[in-house]
Amino acid sequence: MTFLFATLFYISLGVLIVGVALKIRQYWKTPAPLKIPTMPAPTTQAGVVFRMAREVILFESLFRSTKWTWMFGWMFHFGLLLAFVRHLRYVMSPDFILWPLINNWLVQFAGQYASLMILFGLLGLLARRIFVDRVRYISAPSDYLMLILLLVITVSGIMMSFVTPIDIVSLKAFMMDLITLDSGHELPVSVPLVIHLGLVALLALIFPFSKLLHAPGLFFSPSRNQVDNPRERRHISDWAKKLES
Amino acid sequence: MKPITYTQIEGKSTGYWALLGVLGAMILAGFSASMYMEHHGHHVTGMTNQIVWGMPHIFAVYLIVAASGALNVASIASVFSKKAYKPLAPLSALLSLALLAGGLAVLVLDLGRPDRLIIAMTELNLKSIFAWNQLLYNGFFVIVGIYVWMMLEKKMNKYTRIAGTAAFIWRLILTTGTGSIFGFLVARQAYDAAILAPMFIIMSFSAGLAIYILVLMAAYKWTGRELGDSVLRRLKNLLSVFVSAVLYFVLAYHLTNLYAAEHHSVEAFILLGSNGGGQYSAVFWWLQILLGSVVPLAILFTSLSKQRLMIGIASALVIIGGLAQMYVIIIGGQAFPLEVFPGMEVISSGFMDGVPAAYSASFPEIVLGFGMGFGVALIMVVIGVTVLRFLPQSLADEVVDPHYVAESAEAAA
Amino acid sequence: MKTFLTHLLIAGLLLTGGAAIATDVADISLLKYPEPAGEKCVEPAEKMRREHMDLIQHQRDETMHNGVRGITAKHSLKGCIDCHVGYDDQDKAVSINAEGQFCQSCHNYAAVSIDCFSCHRTTPDGENPMRKSAMTNPHQ
Amino acid sequence: MSENMTDQSRRSFIKKAATGSAIATIAPGVVLYNVAQASRDPGEAVTDKVRWGMLIDANKCADGCTDCVTACHEENGVHQLGRPATDAQWIRKVTLRDKQTGKEYGIPMLCQHCEHPPCVDVCPTGASFKRADGIVLVDKHICIGCRYCMMACPYKARSFIHEDVTDQRDHAPRGKGTVESCTFCVHKVDAGEGTTACVEACTHNALIFGDLNDPDSEVSRELNNYPSRQLRADLRLNQGVRYRNI
Secondary structure, X not given: OXXXXXXXXXXXXXXXXXXXXXXXXXXXXOOOOOOOOOOOOOOOHHHHHHHHHHHHHHXXXXXXXXXXXXXXXXXXXXXXXXXXXXXXXXXXXXXXXXXXXXXXXXHHHHHHHHHHHHHHHHHHHHHHHHHOHHXXXXXXXXXXXXXXXXXXXHHXXXXXXXXXXXXXXXXXXXXXXXXXXXXXXXXXXXXXXXHHHHHHHHHHHHHHXXXXXXXXXXXXXXXXXXXXXXXXXXXXXXXXXXXXX | OOOOOEEOOOOOXXXXXXXXXXXXXHHHHHHHHHHHHHHHOHHHOOOOOOOOOOHHHHHHHXXXXXXXXXXXXXXXXXXXXXXXXXXXXXXXXXXXXXXXXXXXXXXXXXXXXXXXXHHHHHOOOOOOHHHHHHHHHHHHHHHHHHHHHHHHOHHHHHHHHHHHHHHHHHHHHHHHHHHHHHHOOOOOOOOOOOOHHHHHHHHHHHHHHHHHHHXXXXXXXXXXXOEOHHHHHHHHHHHHHHHXXXXXHHHHHHHHHHHOHHHHHHHHHHHHOHHHOHHHXXXXXXXXXXXXXXXXXXXXXXXXXXXXXHHHHHHHHHHHHHHHHHHHHHHHHHHOOOOOOOOEEEEEEOOOOOXXXXXXXXXXXXXXXXXXXXXXXXHHHHHHHHHOOOEEOOEOHHHHOOOHHHHHHHHHX | OXXXXXXXXXXXXXXXXXXXXXXXXXXXXXXXXXXXXXXXXXXXXXXXXXXXXXXXXXXXHHHHHHOOOHHHOOOOHHHHHHHHOEEOOOOOEEOOOOOOOHHHHHHHHHOOOXXXXXOOOOXXXXXXXXXXHHOOOOEO | OHHHHHHHHHHHHHHHXXXXXXXXXXXXXXXXXXXXXXXXXXXXXXXXXXXXXXXXXXXXXOOOOOHHHHHHHHHOOOOOOOOOOOOOOOEEEEEEEEOOOOOEEEEEEEOOOOOOOHHHHHOOOOOEEEOOOOOEEEOXXXXXXOOHHHHHOOOOOOEEOOOOOOOOEOOEOOOOOOEEOOOOOHHHHHOOOOOOHHHHHOOOOOEEEEEOOOOOOHHHHHXXXXXXXXXXXXXXXOOOEEEEOO
């Protein structure tokens, strides 16, 4: 089991990194022939950064369109952030300089209870797909797959946190082995842990091929990352430049 | 009457960001104060083992009481179908949520173990009115939250009345619960009175409305929106009724106590300042009665209240009077020595039996209570009106007043 | 107990090596703590590692509400401390939540804060009944 | 093997301690009998067959003597920091004068271990609780430090721990931010000693501790034979602590 999971982790991490890198390269190279920032748009670069930050942190445009989706979506994502920070304890050595930020009551507490936020958010998003007619109509199986995958990961995590505790010291030893390319520590096998880790690996594997790419993709959306200055500066994409000259 | 349009405020001006900055600084200061208290322990506050609830509780209880009162304006519209109040309702509900959040933030941060907030919610002793209050507070957030949703979303408008009625009933129970925190304390001479629950309800009416008037005036002045005299006239008349009602309850409470011999000494303590109650009788007569009730009534009942500034001043004085009343009830009630040995005089005691407990509020306590409490409440209102449509574009007389045409016709005639 | 300890010690050593690669700083105190006095824990190590908190909490309710304490309190925190506490060069008991001691080393490694010792004392109170019986080398 | 040894050493330790205290309390005479009556199997839960109580005789309580206070705070590790308004006090000495007759009394005040304790009723989390045998305690694991119990207690018996505490006794955990009060030396009671530190320390025999449900216990016989009173009897709390000669 230990070997299996170690292998799985290296493979899925490799796929995740390479896959996302390739995707980002593709996004980078995709031309944006027209100036199409969503109005009202900022007229300076700093303004664009500020708007992008609001988009990333607060999901501003989603808030303006549908409040319910925003509420569940934001709860899910923010909870995920908190839970992620809590999980850093498994991959950080106690003598690492950032350790006090992780080994900290508030951070661990917030991360633990954020799981309930994630759960509630995901359930809300799932309910939206099932009960809102026009959303159900456009929902593909992969939309459900993502939600259910995340739900099972969340529930198995909640199980380990609140119901059937696992041997986290051994788990950390195993994780540290993976990071330091070491071996010798067994994975403390338990059903929820195997489900949790297995599905996380699966998620990493399909991430580069899924809708979850909206995470890096957001930064490349021309309607968000462009400055509203077509009159001050003429917008020509790279390929168009070549044609011009 | 024209149809009412609600819009967000723009939230781009320097003044807006300055306001957010000030409120943020208040919250930060309040949080730092609580960290300081947590780190050093509560002995750095004015609190002792006799005065166990100090300044933070005054602000917290006041804000919680005011929260349910702030909902009153919405209730008048939704439950009692007064058309003129309808445009005022969304802000009223938002303010009530915000004030409750502010009050609870203070209360939680003043706990000995705020890190055990989860325990407070998972371990409930249902015989405790405090535990019931927790359920009432959480329920209030849910019910008023739904009420706001019904008001703001057009297709849900038809349920506004039901949600509003539920919220109205809930807020009455909630304030009864808050008053009962003191009313159920049989041991203390100043409490142990059933009248405290209804008195807290009346106090909530005046506190909530006073804060509402100030927030409304500020919001409309700072955003340059029109606020007609008709709205303010109604609100200030209502305020004068509520302030009078509070005075009536205070009178009834003290008269009842004065009739019972066992309460004579506590009455002398609060009303006359005898046996070391000087600071409490001073706060009672000067701040609560004179400055916080008589002066505002004098303004509201006379032509002085034709000026907006005076209405604002009266509202501010009502708030000060309400805080003073909380001070007298909470601190004064604890300072009066417990009658552990009736008929006996305490000569000496290892723990200051028989003498009034000393209390002087410390700086961190006040910063926590005021900064955190009002900071959280007001910042929620400011952000709320920026992101959602709580405020009518205009509250000019011709928009709001159902009798506007008639009146102007009369005036013309 | 021995196997548990050996495992943990090996783990500690290996991790020390691992951490050295990861951060370039060798941490020799990692998961190293004084040898417990008794020979065997009240429960199998594997169970203790996962459920010690549940066991202690169950015992605490038994003790607080039902008055079950002393030798009948199998999972008492006091028992943990008596057995696992370390001693310094002056033969003085060291707080069990001090750096390098039993509770702290694991809890720090796993980033789990301990709330017990905001109220409970961290060393045996008076004479430690576990001390003489089994400790071979008091100077850890 | 080592488990056995441990148990034995612990057992003998406890036994020694118990015998020691029995000798110390042999003075009132009947206490030993009391111990036999009230003792239960150590692994057994407490029941309401027993109700622990105390009788305090104001006539015997000596003027200026605070031995009970010292002993209590010593026994339970309640260190004083010289700040009387915020220091914890599990027991205190109070001197009273009858307003009519001018007669003076000295009595120790402690948690009255009410049958209907207001502190238990008001506690939002149930941290304040009454054991089956009538001892009122604070479960500090779930105490959030709201101090409502202190508002509700008619006797000022409870203290909030304002500052960090170190060097607690292991039978009396105490920590900043929680509330505490006299425990009737519950650790001694559970060990079958049937007495408290304050009772042991009183050289004037002003305090008697025992089982109020046992008609033959000394405390019951004294209560039956001579009048006594409860403080604030009007509140109908049926305290476990009774006073005589005030």
